[in-house]
Amino acid sequence: MDTATDGRGPAGELAGWYAARGRDLPWRRTGTDAWRILLSEVMLQQTPVARVLPVWERWARRWPAPSAMAAATAGEVLREWGSLGYPRRALRLHECAGILAREHGDTVPGDVDTLLGLPGIGAYTARAIACFAYGQRVPVVDINVRRVVARTVHGRGDPGPPSTRRDLEDVDAMLPAAPAAAARLSAALMEFGALVCTARTPGCDTCPLTECRWRSLGFPTYEGPRRATQKFEGTDRQARGRLMAVLRAARGPVARARLDAAWTREPAQRDRALGTLLADGLIEQTSDGMFALPGEH
DSSP states (O other), X not given: OOOOOSSOHHHHHHHHHHHHXXXXXXXXXXXXXXXXXXXXXXXXXXXXXXXHHHHHHHHHXXXXXXXXXXXXOHHHHHHHHTTSSOTHHHHHHHHHHXXXXXXXXXXXXXXXXXXXXXXXXXXXXXXXXXXXTTOOOOOOOXXXXXXXXXXXXXXXSSOOSOOHHHHHHHHHHHSOSSHHHHHHHHHHHHHHHHHTSOSSSOOGGGOOOSOOHHHHTTOOOOXXXXXXXXXXXXXXXXXXXXXXXXXXHOSSOBOHHHHHHHOOSOHHHHHHHHHXXXXXXXXXXXXXXXXXXXXXX
């Protein structure tokens, strides 16, 4: 992909499209600090923007700095997490806030390697923070970006299984040399994949790109290995969510009977879900056999 950003070439076309059509999301606005961007990136993992927005806004008001969140209990953080899913993310954020407050002067570092040492911050999130909070020229690769690269550069309808090294090299080759322009293009690639170059119904009729290898090849069908799809209904994950919902709604420890009533379809599955919640530190058992969110008994 041409790395021009003056309106010519695919990179320039994407940058222009993003300037005109990108969503006005609060964590993208000028002046948003790295802590709030970190929160958004963790929340957006496997969770749609529409579900994240109200939770992010509450968190940004309630915990405007890492030290504010660190002063809260893990239970408070889990309650505010609500039904976003994968609540271990909330626990890791609470741990991360404590480390940032104690060891980093209540600020989020901009170095990718340092970020990778924080709880809950993986390779994607570290690069996203460095790019979007600090304007660094680092490749940021999520599933939307991988799909755009697969189609526009390689002519494949689906990106197939990830390859960290290949994916990073592909995106790095697209980025302009100037860090600010590279950061804008990174945001544009993600937004384009989320809104236009989507997985199931790509908007090829409204695509701003004059060059796309997949289109020029006649939209060949992808025949390689596909990512496994995850169901939710009836899974241990759903059972865990039901148990967590009981505790989030409570203002203190609850009896086992209330948890049993939250998931009646398969007692063995409920017991398994409860066991993993205890092992993950998302639920604690009191000395008298009751159950509570961590730090709330």
